[in-house]
Amino acid sequence: MLRHSVRRFTTTRLHFIANKLKTSDLNQQTLExxxxxxxxxxxxxxxxxxxxxxxxxxxxxxxxxIISANIGNPQQLDQKPLSWYRQVLSILQYPHILDLASSKGVKELFPQDIIKRASTLLKDVGSIGAYSHSQGTPAIRKSVAKFISDRDGYPADHNKIFLTSGASAAVSYLLQILSRDENSGFLIPIPQYPLYTASIALNKAKPICYYLKEETNWSTDPVAIRKSIEEEKAKGIDIKALVVINPGNPTGAILEESDIADLIDIAADHGMVLIADEVYQENVFTGKFVSMKKVLSSLLEKDPKRYSNVQLASLHSTSKGVSGECGQRGGYMELIGFSSEVQDVIFKLASINLCSVVSGQALMELMINPPKEGEPSFALYKKxxxxxxxxxxxxxxxxxxxxxxxxxxxxxxxxxxxxxxxxxxxxxxxxxxxxxxxxxxxxxxxxxxxxxxxxxxxxxxxxxxxxxxxxxxxxxxxxxxxxxxxxxxxxxxxxxxxxxxxxx
Amino acid sequence: MLRHSVRRFTTTRLHFIANKLKTSDLNQQTLExxxxxxxxxxxxxxxxxxxxxxxxxxxxxxxxxIISANIGNPQQLDQKPLSWYRQVLSILQYPHILDLASSKGVKELFPQDIIKRASTLLKDVGSIGAYSHSQGTPAIRKSVAKFISDRDGYPADHNKIFLTSGASAAVSYLLQILSRDENSGFLIPIPQYPLYTASIALNKAKPICYYLKEETNWSTDPVAIRKSIEEEKAKGIDIKALVVINPGNPTGAILEESDIADLIDIAADHGMVLIADEVYQENVFTGKFVSMKKVLSSLLEKDPKRYSNVQLASLHSTSKGVSGECGQRGGYMELIGFSSEVQDVIFKLASINLCSVVSGQALMELMINPPKEGEPSFALYKKxxxxxxxxxxxxxxxxxxxxxxxxxxxxxxxxxxxxxxxxxxxxxxxxxxxxxxxxxxxxxxxxxxxxxxxxxxxxxxxxxxxxxxxxxxxxxxxxxxxxxxxxxxxxxxxxxxxxxxxxx
CATH class of the missing domain: 3.90.1150.10 (Aspartate Aminotransferase, domain 1)
Known part of the structure; x- marks a missing residue:
């Protein structure tokens, strides 16, 4: 193979052939x-x-x-997309449908509430073929803020919400800004979703593992986490963030409210960022999902001083839940408690990527704001x-x-x-x-x-x-x-x- | 502001409040x-x-x-999306349209060739809501390979094509793998599209500027580039890649075939990667766009030994051209001459991001494979x-x-x-x-x-x-x-x- 040939001469022009790239020439983090x-x-x-x-x-x-059980990709298997999402997105792709909305076949395909929602979204977005605001379309961020405040009973600010390409892009931004140097540590649950270790490796930072207790249904152990923090701090590690995946991937466990409060206490004591990966919040069979934002908001209400330094990034996605729209790359990140200077840096990274796909932004709006009882599409959506x-x-x-x-x-x-x-x-x-x-x-x-x-x-x-x-x-x-x-x-x-x- | 308060005690529990993040706690590259x-x-x-x-x-x-003239975002202004793209994408979002394709209103919205293309794409992709192959749907990559070989008259291999989220994602992968350490240098044109300097800064690598000559319509100066390479090499800089933007952003210039050959010679002499940012290849008013792949292929034909070490990454996008579908985030990268080990590393980065948005992949197919003369949609497309x-x-x-x-x-x-x-x-x-x-x-x-x-x-x-x-x-x-x-x-x-x- 030529790429192994070293410094040889061609017959025609005594020309030294420089080597091709080998993996040893590359950024070693990308290999690791x-x-x-x-x-x-x-x-x-x-x-x-x-x-x-x-x-x-x-x-x-x-x-x-092949039975692809390696990745949560429902629509690769037999899961059908929800009609509600796809009907609206179909019109966003081809708004001319609205001009023929009253003709017979079209009327059958697109009920009145679909037409209405598509018109509103088109007004908000303009064309889904235009770059949006780097943080995502403001009107959709307002809708996400309303969803969060309805879910939790505490206010949310659309200026602190970023619409992202799935939750992966949000993880990537957070890990990138927080990895100051090789002593920057990230507490991650074990077992974990390997996006975290991969992103930590790419940023040359240090993963600090906290084990979930299999014997008590993969529960968290705050005592062990605190012990691990002290040990790592003693070694000079600056722990930047505590990652929590709830409901758990790969464990399938759901954290109790008191478990979440224990984790927030740890973050408050050490001034570290909480990364709450909550993309499976709709996939709940037993127990109840409580968001970290809700628990933090309630703690802040009771003891504002104690928790005033907590910084939480909460992630959600259109890829999971009953949506399962993995290929459409929708997601959001809510930032709570971050200084505006730090948020500005995340904004800059989002700007360098221009914007997340706008149809995915619209899908997020449809996911968190579904048809209501009494509306024409409700029955099919519910079914x-x-x-x-x-x-x-x-x-x-x-x-x-x-x-x-x-x-x-x-x-x-x-x-x-x-x-x-x-x-x-x-x-x-x-x-x-x-x-x-x-x-x-x-x-x-x-x-x-x-x-x-x-x-x-x-x-x-x-x-x-x-x-x-x-x-x-x-x-x-x-x-x-x-x-x-x-x-x-x-x-x-x-x-x-x-x-x-x-x-x- | 609390984030500036240092180590104070609450009245209730003698509790030390750890500081919030300041920008000085962050990865300094993300600030720069x-x-x-x-x-x-x-x-x-x-x-x-x-x-x-x-x-x-x-x-x-x-x-x-506000008149937004800061960014090439045609559909934010008055440019209408092409009906051809949007009609097919509309069906991909809501395939149930196919079941009513013969009813009157639907028939009017979606001509027969649209129905046919949508059916083919659906067969290739499955659901656009499923994650695709990390490199992109194979059938669409095959279509891209055919486009390239028709354009250039030289073969292209779909296994070496990555479907990406615009061209930005491709630039990000390339800069990330090539930035081995602080001595990794990247030759970039000045003036340049600032994605390059931003990505170089994020990867803590070194930009090496080569000036385009304004007086001769922003032409390249191979002599000056070679001089700059020698100077940087003498300082211990390992130059990893030469970035070429053609047609030029922000200059609007188009390179002559001989200019391109000069740049390829430089890459061959120094074994550096060529990054050809060719996203404006359809936006040509005067002169003719010739792809770097075509020039390289022709040089390889004439003198295979001399050019056997050249590694070229050629980028294209659905955001520009007459498409202007910025918000849909479609793009591709073709790799030529890279070792399979190096390509595997790029594949891994693409895998960590799961896949580019699948509707954007489909849009790329529609862009490079438009309706042909005689087909029902041709007249409107042409107009x-x-x-x-x-x-x-x-x-x-x-x-x-x-x-x-x-x-x-x-x-x-x-x-x-x-x-x-x-x-x-x-x-x-x-x-x-x-x-x-x-x-x-x-x-x-x-x-x-x-x-x-x-x-x-x-x-x-x-x-x-x-x-x-x-x-x-x-x-x-x-x-x-x-x-x-x-x-x-x-x-x-x-x-x-x-x-x-x-x-x-």
């Missing part, structure tokens, strides 16, 4: 960042999928298609959302039931989100050959399990090592989104054979 | 990055616009609205694109004519893009009071000019200092997009009074 959700197992799954597509009759694999919610719940239950019945697997029942994070009880004593294979391949045992699962069944999930776990424990994360029971049966059979083969 | 296109003048313009909105009858300003093209040209001409008639202003006639970059011939000898004001305010004279222009006329443009210019010269960048002649007359009057007031 890891993102398992789209890492080596999903990449392998893509290759298999391509292979089946190109060789439909003789692919030689023991399955006919569709109820169906999706029930579907998700029954899929979660079915997969949970399957896991708890499997040998050497335990699993907490998810209260929310879109995932199960079962524990694989593998030990070197009981599964010696698995640990030998793992060592030889240089990958953890849960990774070996997931690779074999993919190769035998076509089911693509992600090993716990991609999210972090207590050393010596092994897990995997799977969405419960794929439809039907056949894939679960495939998994059960695989697991049975796996245990039979490996267990001593 | 500058982005004038949405910098202090556009922010001031936003405030004035808000003020007028809130006080329609007594705003006290000498104008009724609309011709009108936009003619409109842009006549607006460019009108504004150009106005500038060349103004005292102490010279201006190169733009061959392409969306901007004029006139030179303001201000000197301390002739404009002493302007230079005194400039010094007192701590901002350059062109910045003073643009602030006064905004305050007196409501016209918002960006001083040349935001793009870079030869020291001692002063410019401004304005789009020629705003409609009508009234705003140009306002500018002429302002300039006349400015010269009268300041010139000795």
């Amino acid at each position: 960042a890891k993102y398992a959700v789209r890492g080596h197992i999903p990449i392998k799954a893509d290759e298999l999928s391509q292979h089946i597509l190109e060789n439909p009759d003789d692919h030689g694999l023991p399955f006919e298609s 569709e959302t109820d169906t999706i919610h029930d579907d998700l719940q029954s899929r979660a239950d079915a997969l949970y039931d399957a896991f708890v019945a499997m040998d050497d697997i335990t699993c907490n029942k998810p209260a929310g989100a879109m995932y199960l994070f079962p524990r694989l009880h593998f030990s070197p004593e009981q599964y010696p050959e698995l640990f030998t294979e793992s060592e030889e391949a240089g990958i953890p045992p849960d990774d070996v399990y997931c690779i074999k699962l993919l190769e035998k069944t076509g089911i693509c999930c992600v090993p716990g090592s991609g999210f972090g776990q207590v050393p010596g424990t092994y897990h995997l994360r799977t969405t419960f989104l794929p439809p039907g029971k056949e894939w679960v049966a495939r998994w059960e059979k695989f697991h049975q054979e796996f245990v039979k083969h490996y267990k001593k | 990055a500058k982005y004038a296109v949405r910098g202090h003048i556009p922010i001031k313009a936003d405030e004035l616009s808000q003020h007028i909105l809130e006080n329609p009858d007594d705003h006290g300003l000498p104008f009724e609205s 609309e694109t011709d009108t936009i093209h003619d409109d842009l040209q006549s607006r460019a001409d009108a504004l150009y004519d106005a500038f060349v008639a103004m005292d102490d202003i010279t201006c190169n006639k733009p061959a392409g893009a969306m901007y004029l970059f006139p030179r303001l011939h201000f000197s301390p000898e002739q404009y002493p009071e302007l230079f005194t004001e400039s010094e007192e305010a701590g901002i350059p004279p062109d910045d003073v000019y643009c602030i006064k222009l905004l305050e007196k006329t409501g016209i918002c443009c960006v001083p040349g200092s935001g793009f870079g210019q030869v020291p001692g010269t002063y410019h401004l960048r304005t789009t020629f997009l705003p409609p009508g002649k009234e705003w140009v007359a306002r500018w002429e009057k302002f300039h006349q009074e400015f010269v009268k007031h300041y010139k000795k």
Whole structure:
């Protein structure tokens, strides 16, 4: 390969050929960042999928298609988009529809409240083909502020809301501004969503892990967090932020109000930023989601001095919930308690990216401001959302039931989100050959399990090592989104054979 | 303000209040990055616009609205989106339209070829609400590859194409992977589009400026570039990439094929990456756009050894051209000559962001694969694109004519893009009071000019200092997009009074 050839001469002009880039020439942080959700197992799954597509009759694999359980991507599977969203967005793309709104077919496609909402949004946005304000269209931010204040019972300010491309863009801005140097630390839950470790690595900052307690349904442990803070501070680490994912990804747990208050106390004591990743707030099966903003607002009411220094960034997205509109890249971030100078820096980063996609901004408005009872679209909206919610719940239950019945697997029942994070009880004593294979391949045992699962069944999930776990424990994360029971049966059979083969 | 209060005790619990974040606690690179296109003048313009909105009858300003000439945002002004794009996107948002395609009103809205293209795209994409492949939907990448090979007469590989959120996301990936350390240098044209200096600052790398020659219509000077490379190399700078913006932003110049070949020679000699920002390739009034990929392919054909080490990233976008769909965030990057290991790192960064907005990916397909002669949508498409093209040209001409008639202003006639970059011939000898004001305010004279222009006329443009210019010269960048002649007359009057007031 030419890129390995060093300083040779061409025959024609005695010309020295400079080398091509090697990975060692690159920003080493970009090499170190890891993102398992789209890492080596999903990449392998893509290759298999391509292979089946190109060789439909003789692919030689023991399955006919890939089950993508590695990422919460409902519409890639069988989830239909909500008509309400898509009807309005359809008009925003082609406003000329409004001119023919009374003709027969068009009337059937677009009820009166859809027409009305689309007209209002068009007035607010202008064309969705124009760049918006860097922070997002003001009228939509006002609508988001109203949603937050209705949800929490405390006011929200549209000037402190940023419309973002999913929640990922918000995480990226926050981690980028807060990573002052290599001693900037970020407290992240373990297991975590790997966007956090990836962003920390890209910014050359330090992840500080706090373990969630699996035995008490992945609860937080404020005593351990405080201890960890003291230890890191003693080493000279300047802890910039505490990341909280609620409802939990990958754990599916929902925090109690008192847990949230404990975390806010920690932030107040240490003047650190709280990053509340609340993108699964609509995916709740049992218990109740309480926003961190609400708990903070109530604490501020009781003891304004104690909490006056708390800075909270709360994130939401159109990708999850019953919306599941991942590909449309809508999201918002609310900033509470930040100085205007710091907010200005975030504004500048948003400006450099010009704006988030404007159709995604409009989608956020539709998500947080759905049709109301009595409006023409309400019945269909209610039916569709109820169906999706029930579907998700029954899929979660079915997969949970399957896991708890499997040998050497335990699993907490998810209260929310879109995932199960079962524990694989593998030990070197009981599964010696698995640990030998793992060592030889240089990958953890849960990774070996997931690779074999993919190769035998076509089911693509992600090993716990991609999210972090207590050393010596092994897990995997799977969405419960794929439809039907056949894939679960495939998994059960695989697991049975796996245990039979490996267990001593 | 509380954020300035240091270590005080509350009365209730002897509790030490940790400080809030100050900007000095942040990543200093995020403070240093500058982005004038949405910098202090556009922010001031936003405030004035808000003020007028809130006080329609007594705003006290000498104008009724802001003319946003600071950014190429055609649909914020009067440019209508192309029906072809929007009709197909409308169906992608609400595929149920296809079920009623034969009913009267619907048939009128969506001709047969629109229905067909939408059906094909839906088959390719699935739902636009699902995350796509991190690199973008394969079928759309194949369509982009065909566009490139038809344009250039040389093959393109869809596996080396990334669909991105505008061209900005591509620039961000490239600058991030290439910025190895503080000695990583990037050759950028001056004047430049400030996304480059901002991204270089964010990555703590070093901008190396090469001046475009205003006197020969902003042409490149390969001799000066080579000299600059030698000087920087002698200082220990590792030059990673050479950025070329063609057609030029803010200059409006179009490079000749031989100019491009000279730049490729430089890259070959030094093994540096070429970043070809070609987002204005459809905005051509005089001369001919030739892509860097085409020139490189032809050189590779003639002398494969000499050019085998060249690595080119070529960027395109749906935001410019006759499309002007800025808010839809579509774009692509083609990588040529990169090693697969380096491409894998870019793929990982794209994966961390999950995917670019899928409707923007579809829009890219529609842009590069428009209706053909004989198809039902062709006539309207042709009429609309011709009108936009003619409109842009006549607006460019009108504004150009106005500038060349103004005292102490010279201006190169733009061959392409969306901007004029006139030179303001201000000197301390002739404009002493302007230079005194400039010094007192701590901002350059062109910045003073643009602030006064905004305050007196409501016209918002960006001083040349935001793009870079030869020291001692002063410019401004304005789009020629705003409609009508009234705003140009306002500018002429302002300039006349400015010269009268300041010139000795």
